[in-house]
Amino acid sequence: MNSSPRTSAAPAQPLLDDRPEDGVFRVHRSAFLDPRVFEMEQTRIFEGGWVFVGLASQLSKPHDFVTTTIGRQPILLMADEHGHMGAFFNSCRHRGMLLQPAPHGNRRVHVCRYHSWAYDSAGLNQHISEREQGRYLPGFQAEDHGLVPLPRFARYRDFLFASINPDVPELEDYLGEASHFLDLMSAQAPQGLEFLPGKVTYTFRGNWKLQIENALDMYHFSHVHVSYVELLKKRPLLPEMGGPPPTGAAEGEQGSFSFGNGHAVMWRSRSRASETLLAQRRERFAPHMSDAQLKWSGYGRNLTIFPNMQMVDNVTSMMLRVIHPLAPDLTEMRTYCLAPLGESPEEREARLRDYEDFFNPSGFATPDDNVVYEHSQDGLGAIGAGWTQGYARGMDRSDLPARNPYQDELGLNEAAWTVGPRSLGDETCFHDAYRTWARLLAG
Ligand SMILES: [Fe+2]
Known part of the structure; x- marks a missing residue:
């Protein structure tokens, strides 16, 4: 029988079971529970890197x-x-x-x-x-x-990073090819990006890595956010906020890129943005963009810059969140509505209404996620139940092309990727974060 890692002086078992040759990728439950792991995360990841x-x-x-x-x-x-x-x-x-x-x-x-x-x-x-x-x-x-x-x-670009550790690599090297997606965010804001007034801070009673996973997890959306989806069906959509999606985009695809150092993006080719909204936005930023950036500005993107920053670009609105772990089972989130400088008041209002609709404790979706995190934290406490099975979806690559056309479109050379239908629900985009996490914890 396993002893509780919450009382042990050091993690007694490997926290990560990463055997790609055997098709195995597993994260031990104690990674979410053990105070000693949390201490190492603080010193070696948050206080030890960018x-x-x-x-x-x-x-x-x-x-x-x-x-x-x-x-x-x-x-x-x-x-x-x-x-x-x-x-x-x-x-x-x-x-x-x-x-x-x-x-x-x-x-x-x-x-x-x-x-x-x-x-x-x-x-x-x-x-x-x-x-x-x-x-x-x-x-x-x-x-x-x-x-x-x-x-x-x-x-x-618009983003500031700092480190307490003098021996980190150059920031550009740390960001690697994830910088393409920061470039895209900044290209959408030729005059710069700003936070709109009204920072929101809240906590959930769960481990910070649950948040890392969730933002890259399209799989949960149709399960956890059913009430939000049903609400959207029932009410009329303001054309400037959403409205019918552009024709020909009904099905769409989704995929992920993992960039190394824990950074990853999950994307989907369909968004709720109307032709009206897309045209309005393109008028402002198209002259500053490559053709690929222009196309991808209409794709929904959830970007994680490991370990503490996530951006969700729903196309209709943009959110930036900062992850601030307080304890193994307590995480503070700081979230902001992100916007290009120089928007009209009407655009700002539409952006804010869309942002507040979904995000934060006052929105229609974030509370669902927070409840899921808290129940996950409780359930992960069942150490006796052994390894979870939540990192396997998307690992079968037998039907995938040798090279991802989206990769070429974006000029990515190093990024790992997967692509599939909207129902794919890739879980492989978590792997790089855990590999980075395990490497940093190992010192
Ligand atoms: Fe969610």
């Missing part, structure tokens, strides 16, 4: 700032007086207090609320209270008292 920290448009004006976390460590992003962006630990050099508690804003100077040490928007120390009377030794006087910058901070 993570998404924000959008460039959040720091578009001098002195703009954003606070966030990398793993368990608080971070402060700022634009200095020249607009140059910097990333720092959000911790006063004096006693370590959180320097800036607000989520975002614009401040020329950040003053610690404990003893009023102050820092400018470039992170330089501007004030140490009663420094002259404080009897500081020369060694202290000679020290740098500015905010500590993060070892790595880089921008790719």
Whole structure:
């Protein structure tokens, strides 16, 4: 009988059973339960690699700032007086207090609320209270008292990434061919991408990897979101939001690409977007796009940039979520409505209505997913039931062509892929994330 991994000092068994030669891919239940696994995930994945920290448009004006976390460590992003962006630990050099508690804003100077040490928007120390009377030794006087910058901070298109680990690869190398899909997101927004006001934060009582899986899982949609699908059938669709899909796209295909380093996209060639909406959007971004990008801008895409960022482009609206694990069985989600800068108020309204329809605890679909995560977490606790069977769908490649035409269309060379009818429900697009996860946990 298996002993509970929740009380063991170290994971007693291999967490991943990855034997492609035998057609086997399995993730052990303790991967979702074991506090020691969670600790390693924090140090080796979230605090040990690149993570998404924000959008460039959040720091578009001098002195703009954003606070966030990398793993368990608080971070402060700022634009200095020249607009140059910097990333720092959000911790006063004096006693370590959180320097800036607000989520975002614009401040020329950040003053610690404990003893009023102050820092400018470039992170330089501007004030140490009663420094002259404080009897500081020369060694202290000679020290740098500015905010500590993060070892790595880089921008790719509209997206900002940072790392606490100085020894990560270059960001472009980390993103690899997943960058094609970030290119596509940015190409849809010639003036840049922004978050609309109204960040939503919520938690679910489950492991963060359930969220990684779900966003790449088309298979669950017709099972979990039945009530949403039924609702859509019953109510009239606003033509600018959805309306009838373009003719000839009734069946459509779906597929996935896995890019290495845990990044993957699940796509479907059909969306709810009407011809009216597609034409409206294309008018704005077509001149900035390749033919392939223009075509793919009409395809629904769920993109995961491992480990903490997911974007859902439904075509009708775009959502970006940040995954913030708090415990093996507790995950905080931060979600945003993502939009191109420069849209008309009418377009914005339609985008927001579509976004709020589906996503977040107030939407018609996210609560279903959250209940599924919580019951999954409970059920995964049945260690005695052995390995689950949830990673096998799509592994039979006998009917697939030698080369995926969509791969050539997008100019992808390295990505693993699968493609099939709408009912495919590929589960192989989870594999790369788990292989990356196991590799990073192994150090
Ligand atoms: Fe879902």
